[in-house]
Amino acid sequence: MKKIINDPATVVADSLRGMAAAHPELLRVSTKPAVVARADAPVRGKVAVVSGGGSGHEPLHAGFVGPGMLDAACPGAVFTSPTPDQVQAAVSQVDGGAGVLLVVKNYTGDVLNFDTAAELAAAEGGDVRSVVIDDDVAVKDSLYTAGRRGVGGTVLLEKIVGAAADRKVDLDGCEALARRVIANVRSMGMALTGCTVPHVGEPTFTLAEDEMEIGIGIHGEPGRERMPAENADGIVRRLLEPVLEDLPFREGDRALLFTNSMGGTPLIELYLAHGIAERLLAERGIRVERRLVGPFITSLEMQGMSITLLKLDDEMIELWDAPVHTAALRWGA
Amino acid sequence: MKKIINDPATVVADSLRGMAAAHPELLRVSTKPAVVARADAPVRGKVAVVSGGGSGHEPLHAGFVGPGMLDAACPGAVFTSPTPDQVQAAVSQVDGGAGVLLVVKNYTGDVLNFDTAAELAAAEGGDVRSVVIDDDVAVKDSLYTAGRRGVGGTVLLEKIVGAAADRKVDLDGCEALARRVIANVRSMGMALTGCTVPHVGEPTFTLAEDEMEIGIGIHGEPGRERMPAENADGIVRRLLEPVLEDLPFREGDRALLFTNSMGGTPLIELYLAHGIAERLLAERGIRVERRLVGPFITSLEMQGMSITLLKLDDEMIELWDAPVHTAALRWGA
Amino acid sequence: MGCATEDVIAALRRVNEVIAEHRDELVDLDREIGDGDHGENMRRGFEAVMSKLDMSELDTPGAVLKLTATTLISTVGGAAGPLYGTAFLRAANAVGAATELSAGEVAAALRAACEGVVARGKAEIGDKTMVDALQPAVRAAETAMADAAALSAASAGGSTSAGGDGVPAVLAAAADAAEVGAESTVPLVARKGRASYLGERSAGHLDPGARSAALLLRALADAARKAAGGEAP
Amino acid sequence: MGCATEDVIAALRRVNEVIAEHRDELVDLDREIGDGDHGENMRRGFEAVMSKLDMSELDTPGAVLKLTATTLISTVGGAAGPLYGTAFLRAANAVGAATELSAGEVAAALRAACEGVVARGKAEIGDKTMVDALQPAVRAAETAMADAAALSAASAGGSTSAGGDGVPAVLAAAADAAEVGAESTVPLVARKGRASYLGERSAGHLDPGARSAALLLRALADAARKAAGGEAP
Ligand SMILES: Nc1ncnc2c1ncn2[C@@H]1O[C@H](COP(=O)(O)OP(=O)(O)O)[C@@H](O)[C@H]1O
Ligand SMILES: Nc1ncnc2c1ncn2[C@@H]1O[C@H](COP(=O)(O)OP(=O)(O)O)[C@@H](O)[C@H]1O
Ligand SMILES: [Mg+2]
């Protein structure tokens, strides 16, 4: 295992210290338990939006903490959901009296830990709600699975709901908006390589030179199918088609296209893939009105990509365009 | 070789098409020859700042085109400097009558091609100057080398000089400022893995599981020394010490610390390394007043990092903080 | 003689040792059909339990179990954290303020623990989770209890307690059954947790959580036997 | 009979073939002490030269050389683009408007080309660059010229031209010397170009640009021999 780290056991805390040093005006970082909050929290009278999950997906979530997006993030151990105390600590740091919305990606561990935290917070009298995002079309949502995973759509949800909270939309409004985003966003991912969790020391899976893995999540877990590697046209088609069919997206729909790198895929390839996706969508008459291209929800150094498509309405566009100032996403501020 | 591409021969053009699709309001992209210019170029009465170099270092340079930074970038083939016609085409697209400053990284190919372009442009009557950046302390600057390479300092130079041009500083002023940045910036890089150029198909170098390469450039070329891999403390120290000695930086100096990923190093590791660098600098009494952390000048999917330190003065700080709106660097706009 | 506070602490010490010894095995199992963290999560959790126990003065088995529960919840994370946390919490509630646990109380605590896991995680037998180890263990423990009770009723003429040396037998039965149950997950297709995303590809692998549950029960059984002065069987 | 426009075009066609055949070798050499693009850069450049030549009507060797120069400059990039571009540009200027090149003109064009490379790149013999192939080639070509002139002066009593069949001999001598010169770069430590960053580690490798220069001259020599009706030696 080759990593720029000192000790696998302290990677998350060591990294958070670096993040604190890098963004002194923007963030307030604690490591026991690990919480990254915006420096000016709590913001009185504003719904606080809190998310969290395993580390290793950076910049998600801590890179999205700041005005116009998250009030706090709870980074767990690498690929391990955070514990309830972290979530509780985050909630108590950022609750500005207008309630707290927890954004939870649909994984058993995340759901259980956030649920426990919400129970504990409710017992203390806070108005804490949670929404569970499950946008990954690679997983069949049925009685026979833990349901679809939360992946790329999370980034879009956090931006849009964060902007609404910033405009003092109340907790009911934020929750309803979050559910509308969840209902309208779909994603699918693929990998060319696995990735190595520091405390494991070996790749979670390995692919031969001529193989790719389709339908992966974001935890280095194997995907739904292993198949011969294809060129960019083939890969993008395999990601986009199930996404389009699932909602389904229709001719004339307006959309936000998010082309995401799993971490190790260079920007030159990502833009290339993005261009293909734009062309395929144009052919179907889907109007891409906003886009995001880059590594925003990753699996450590994994090479691969995901495509997320969000069906837009006017309110979502306005909220997407609203100012945001975080370590990883910033505009208008 | 595993890459999300269609054909090694068309990677750069295919990627530029995706970039154009991703940033329709911001960029105007042509592929014959390859030029990425800001959509509103030429801006009358403003010095135009133009850079370029081989592709594969994304977001450098095309990701820095936009208000407050570059007016145009000329992307060459992967790791190959652009040709004079590209530079000429860029110059003629963005020359707003106040002259053009070419930012050239010090590599034989880049210098020769930009020189030829400048000669041709001068023959057509334009006021075209060039500055050559050579901030890499890994290379001895002597009669026996091609001189130091231009690496991470380029990003800082392009931001600061771009901001000056935006404020209508004239060509003499921009050139002098660029030279001041060059005189005050130093960098050093390292790699844990090589990278694979699409038209080559194999890594430019390979390192064993227990090896690292110190003093690399940004073209996947082997570095100055191969040695046993070390932990993050050791790596950061090996990068920072030669940087500090070279200028030299002294106690009380104000600095911008730029912790850069070579592409494949995850953000969790990069922030960790950044934290160590901040600590080491604090121990030496160097005041880090601005920072940049992320993959901004890369070598495809290479795992590794570089550290760049710029000695700041008030003017540089003000220009660094000035609004910028590009694909990869954006604030205040 | 039943199972006293220090016996419970000793048993948890043994659990910590066993989990640490098997950390890499659990990591590898979780790499195959999950995300590779289960061994590290469990190790981190029980190591934290050990330092918490070292720092605390506790006077009932219930208090020990409760501290274990809250520590696991706040340090393990992932799916296993809340599930094992709930298990220990329910076990703590089941044993109440008793200062020494009878075999019957141990079996009841096991049942409560397993029911807690099911309540939280909604998994059924056959879903390829730790429940596949825990549920058979509970049944085996109760059968062992009933056997022991019947035996002592027959021989000693209606003693009210199943006897302290019933605890090793109950836990040994539980551990045996948990191991069989864990093995039974190999051919299954997962329907809960992260492995369910793999669909058919999850078949052919041992479930890491079922394996850790079996290891945990085996450690408890070993500790109980040792406390009762027993040797390796 | 000298070297006419179509001979120059045929020679460049041969260069294109040879470069394409050796693309991977040049890439590999450049991977070892550079950035791995030299073979691909040269291939792309000469392929572009071919299509430009196909699309153009050119009536002098100089015009062909000039088009080659501008095409290489605008398609090769890297260090090699401007260097080879300058070489062909200087060669074009050296031959002027002549419609057929004598051996003497070929040798003079080679000298001009080499001087152009040195003027642009400032490399000296021993710096481990293409100059290590080109400079010996120029000297060998001039010696061959002088020998041929002396020979024809002795035998034919002072013919003013060294003769068309001098061209193959001049280019063969240049190619031979270039190959030796290229090989001589192996032990050298680079002092120019990208390989110089490697310091001592650049020793022990053949310089890619020196190799491509030797290949180019060999292709020209082969083409000239073929044009003169010669067979493989
Ligand atoms: N819904 C559930 N009910 C019971 N056990 C479950 C459930 N989901 C997962 N598990 C257990 O948790 C184990 C995985 O734990 P762990 O790897 O620590 O968490 P994560 O899956 O979040 O990485 C699985 O092997 C399985 O036994
Ligand atoms: N200053 C120079 N003078 C002469 N030749 C040079 C000089 N610098 C580099 N070269 C030649 O260029 C070759 C490399 O060309 P190429 O790989 O195409 O360019 P780059 O180094 O920009 O990638 C070297 O092998 C060397 O022969
Ligand atoms: Mg996990």
Ligand SMILES: [Mg+2]
């Ligand atoms: Mg090159």
Ligand SMILES: [Mg+2]
């Ligand atoms: Mg796991």
Ligand SMILES: [Mg+2]
């Ligand atoms: Mg090269």
